[in-house]
Amino acid sequence: MIARALWNKGVGEFIGASREFDDGPVDVRFVLAGDGEPGNPWNVPADYLRRSESRRFRWLGWRPDVRELLAASDISVLLTWDREGVPRSALEAMAWASPWWSPTSPAAGRWSTPAATASWWSREAWLGWSRRCAG
Numbered sequence: 001m002i003a004r005a006l007w008n009k010g011v012g013e014f015i016g017a018s019r020e021f022d023d024g025p026v027d028v029r030f031v032l033a034g035d036g037e038p039g040n041p042w043n044v045p046a047d048y049l050r051r052s053e054s055r056r057f058r059w060l061g062w063r064p065d066v067r068e069l070l071a072a073s074d075i076s077v078l079l080t081w082d083r084e085g086v087p088r089s090a091l092e093a094m095a096w097a098s099p100w101w102s103p104t105s106p107a108a109g110r111w112s113t114p115a116a117t118a119s120w121w122s123r124e125a126w127l128g129w130s131r132r133c134a135g
Contacts (some may be wrong), residue, residue, distance in 0.1 A: 005036035011078020
């Protein structure tokens, strides 16, 4: 996940989904690349992100090598539910034809095409999927 470390970007759900896999048989890694915004009411504190690191979750902080991270990923996600435009990380992933997943949102239909490698699910579907995959 390449995003600012903000609660409204789905960072808490992303970390929670990684915990679903802690004792499961699936070898999966959840990696967050991005820093928070001190002063922003939605900021996820850096000490929380460090304490949340586990066998399945790793926080990288800000990274300049977004393309390389996307190329090394099996799937990219952004769990925002904001009414925002097209996230840059989504554009990068789709430009690389990398599988991309994001929750359904009012904006999703405006920037997804049938040829895109994007999937749109509700928040509940995402959480249910991660629980089922974790075994």
